[in-house]
Amino acid sequence: MMRKTLSISVLVFFFSWLGQASIAQVSVPLPGSKVLEDLNMPSKILGKPVNFTVYLPEDYDTSTRRYPVVYLLHGYSDNETGWVQFGEVQEAADRAIANREIPPMIIVMPDGGVTWYINNHDGTVRWEDMFINEFIPFIDKEFRTRPKKEFRGISGLSMGGYGSLILSMHHPDLFAACAAFSAAVWTDEEVKAMPVNTRGGLFEDIFGTTSDKTLLTDHYKANSVMHIVGTRPKADLEKVRLYLDCGDDDFLYKGNSSLHILLRDRQVRHEFRMRDGGHTWSYWRTGITDGLRFIGESFHR
Template identity: 40%
Template structure:
């Protein structure tokens, strides 16, 4: 093979790509991992949306998560199928993956209505549920859980890692809104928003068949401060007979843990792509 052919067989990571968002009225950054051979082939690829945690941005999984090395190794040894990995930035303007209560900041709408259509038109991505997966860590783990709950028609698998799946009472939620000086006159709207962003409420309210249409994989360290919320979701899913994988491993809320999670996630979503 020629030198240019060998170079084309290498993976590529671009971690400062941008797109314009009309919904957020600003430019948004995102990172993309393109698998070995992408530039050389004409084929289309499955896609994994990989969400970062609080305090990071679209470069988190690239810099600390070593996504390029881990994905390259998984594809080389055959444990995972080559895929495109998209890592959006949810830490500019406001932090988080959701619309705010007043709908002035609509990040979730941006993700589904602008980011996904944009990247899936820019890259050779198989834009159907079967070939689309989502994962993330901590805040991004919560994002991956709720995105798959809100739009089960879009994802074949969801892999929340050390996910922020806190479950507070409606009263606590109201108190928190009051402390943050968020004024909501319509109590019904407050209840709807609460229901949409509480992990156990989503299990209670959503159609079980829709939830079952997503393959679920949860992974959380035994020393992680978020283990309780993850465990409660696992117990609730067991009671509802919703198939899912649930892992508690030795570890804490850190990159050492998530770097060990990523190869398993890549293998899990690959198995779903192949079904």
């Protein structure tokens, strides 16, 4: 396997193409399951509707049972349709449920824009507040979820991998498990080494900046997965089961590997996978079932 070290200066290029599909064999959903698209929730916090897509398992319309729920987050420049259109999550979930690899579950895919799924530094865009205080309660009301921590998971890719980690670390009382794919996490040294135009284009609106033009603001540190793992008590970090998966040719491999090492050094239980592949939909398609299985196992604990 070849490990490619990509220049951070082309990072924007990769993020801008997250929504592009690669050629893959077309699979057909099993009869009965459905994907509801073009849904939205009015948000007072954001002052605009939040679009979302929902996967419902095969027996949802023919039963009265309640289901565990997984929130599945998209990457930078994508939207709430990406995991269905390019990630083929309906087909993956159908197969895994039919094979009894995962329990029947509801999968909710909200549109996170380019918010990084948090509140920005000046409070003008409060996506995290919306998600916690409006969106999750809305989903629990509108769909037959099992509205408890023990039956709620979160996952995502790239920006969404970061989002799944940071939301589960900020709110460990709400999630049983987190499965992060190719999570957009960096060490402080990587952030400081980023070209100024890269930092500004991707992050400054979210994290702010400092007089020396780095991103290492107080808001950045409060929302840095690495800082949280390095400073929070081990018992708190283990309140949510963690699963990390990143390709060996992914330009985010260093941050993901560093996160794994830090978790190991602190003796925090977690699962880490580094498979052959890059920052591509073909990689995430082949990994999503294992991520859902990991989360599904948490629902049985």
